[in-house]
Amino acid sequence: MDQYLSFLGEVDPVRGVVKTESGEVSIRGRVLVFKGGRGSTVGSYVIYAMRQQGSSPLCMVVKEAEPILIAGCVIAEIPLLVVEDYEGFRDALKTKRRVRYMRGSGVIYAW
Amino acid sequence: MYLTKEQEAMLRGEYGWSTAKAMEIIVRVGESMGADRLVEIVHAHVSGVSFSNIGVYGSRFIRDFYEKGGRARVYTTVNPGCVDYGGLQSIIDNSLLEQQSIIDDALVRMGFKPVFTCIPYWYRPPAPGEHLAWGESSAVIFANTFYGGFTNREGGPIALAAAITGYTYHAGLHVLGNRRARVAVTLAPDAYAYPAGTLGLWIGENLRETPFIPSAARLGMGELKVLLASMAASGSHAMAVIPGLTPRGTYIEELEERVTVEGRDLERYVGEEPPPGGRVLGYMGCPHLSLGELVETARLLKRHRYPRRGRLLLTIPAEYVSRYSWLINELKARGVDIAAGTCPVVSRLRERYDVVITNSGKAAFYLRKIHGLRVRVAGVREVVESVYG
Known part of the structure; x- marks a missing residue:
């Protein structure tokens, strides 16, 4: 998802989908790769809500992290990773089907 | 760390x-x-x-x-x-x-x-x-x-x-070194006629750096609150420097740029004229009214008996209700609607109005976005007059 995301308004926490202009994308139980958070501080609560209902991503990978997103991931206990070379990572993902992240390892595998 | x-x-x-x-x-x-x-x-x-x-x-x-x-x-x-x-x-x-x-x-x-x-x-x-x-x-x-x-x-x-x-x-x-004013904002003579809320909305949308606003030193506490709240709503500002008001030693002055705001820059934030005969909701109290502002509003209402074109809504801290009940009763007697401990930005409205007239740029910003209402930003006197006049 090559964009910034406001969890309030652009994400449906009940179904675990992101609403984009070209349609809905399910993020439930997946690795969510996006540029970073934007918008309302209520966003932290939306991330928490998704985790509570089991509709959250397993892990988030971003270009840059801001306080609302970080606070949301901390309270929801979802790993949040910042990649140094976001563009390179995004391009590499285009030919991969699976991503694995070992909690606490700081290394992401894709194949 | x-x-x-x-x-x-x-x-x-x-x-x-x-x-x-x-x-x-x-x-x-x-x-x-x-x-x-x-x-x-x-x-x-x-x-x-x-x-x-x-x-x-x-x-x-x-x-x-x-x-x-x-x-x-x-x-x-x-x-x-x-x-x-x-x-x-x-x-x-x-x-x-x-x-x-x-x-x-x-x-x-x-x-x-x-x-x-x-x-x-x-x-x-x-x-x-x-x-x-x-x-x-x-x-x-x-x-x-x-x-x-x-x-x-x-x-x-x-x-x-x-x-x-x-x-x-x-x-x-929290770090003094980050509290630097870099952009001086001056007003062209014709910009002084516009409500403080419109200047706040303009600054929020057009400036990123901490602004230095000498002209704001003339504002009363109520207008100052509205100016700053409006900046923080339409932009991500967390601070401004107003010489003579902002305590010395809590900021660093390092001006690199100067912008002049003209009347026509502020015009677009004023919003719409109320339609003739339409129902008007006058709203003040975003941020919540200080006691001084509440007294001032009561004074403006002395000349009026009842609202003619809609309602006037004021929002205040919950504690005013018991502490200043005599003042609240006086306002109630003139048909003012007073909500304590809440405001239309964080709640839902029960009635529909054709237009909301408010002194607050912040209220205008959110009422347009969240509730999809038509909003006009005006001075305190105009808000009262548009409902009671």
């Missing part, structure tokens, strides 16, 4: 789950903001407490913190909820009372002072140089600019975490 022994123990869980979780939020956010250590705060102000905005999830999160042992370690106040605590009005929808009371109950039991207002400085004005962790953006910018307190725009969960731990991260506006 450097942590003291006590802070490390909090993080390890020796003070219970809530404190550990709260500490984790602050440390993680602090690390990403480049903080070198934490800083002790004297006052936390928790925003994000309105059920209408945070929903079931936010409510569950706050309850979780309370049930797992979270308690205030410092003086803590809370922002407005989505219901009227005074029971004096008919415009704001009180149907969410049950859901809101679940949140309020947890906040009170954690030891937070249930002021339900966005002007926490009415209860405890910060002293220059004091470190605070405030969530409400209009209060944050007022604390930094007018009182010389040191606070970032923390947002709901971080202010809550700071209340429970007594600390926040030492970065951003």
Whole structure:
């Protein structure tokens, strides 16, 4: 998802989908790769809500992290990773089907 | 990041789950903001407490913190909820009372002072140089600019975490070196005629750096609140420098740029003329009215008996209702609707109006966005006259 995301308004926490202009994308139980958070501080609560209902991503990978997103991931206990070379990572993902992240390892595998 | 022994123990869980979780939020956010250590705060102000905005999830999160042992370690106040605590009005929808009371109950039991207002400085004005962790953006910018307190725009969960731990991260506006005014804003002669709220909206949308605004020194407290709140709503400002008002030693003046605002820049923020014969909602109290503003409004209403074109809604801190009941009754007698401890930005409206006329650029910004209403920004006198005149 090559964009910034406001969890309030652009994400449906009940179904675990992101609403984009070209349609809905399910993020439930997946690795969510996006540029970073934007918008309302209520966003932290939306991330928490998704985790509570089991509709959250397993892990988030971003270009840059801001306080609302970080606070949301901390309270929801979802790993949040910042990649140094976001563009390179995004391009590499285009030919991969699976991503694995070992909690606490700081290394992401894709194949 | 450097942590003291006590802070490390909090993080390890020796003070219970809530404190550990709260500490984790602050440390993680602090690390990403480049903080070198934490800083002790004297006052936390928790925003994000309105059920209408945070929903079931936010409510569950706050309850979780309370049930797992979270308690205030410092003086803590809370922002407005989505219901009227005074029971004096008919415009704001009180149907969410049950859901809101679940949140309020947890906040009170954690030891937070249930002021339900966005002007926490009415209860405890910060002293220059004091470190605070405030969530409400209009209060944050007022604390930094007018009182010389040191606070970032923390947002709901971080202010809550700071209340429970007594600390926040030492970065951003907690560091004097980051409190630099770089852009001087001057007004062209024709811009003085426009309400303060429109200037605030313009600054919020057009400037990124901390502005230096000499012309704001002439404003009264009410207009100053509106100017700053509007900047913080349409932009991400957390501070301005007003020479003569902002306490010395709490900012650094380093002007690199000068912009002049003209009347035509502000024109587009004024909004629409009320349609002839349409129902008008006059609204003041975003941020909540100070006592002085309430008295001033009562004075303007002395010449009028009843509203002719709609209603006038005022929003105030919950405590005014009991403390200044005589003044409230006087206003009620003239048909004013008064909501305490809430505001239309964090609640739902029960009646439809053709246009809202308000002195607040912030209220205009959110009422347009959230409620899709047609809004006009005007001076205090025009707001009163448009309903009563």
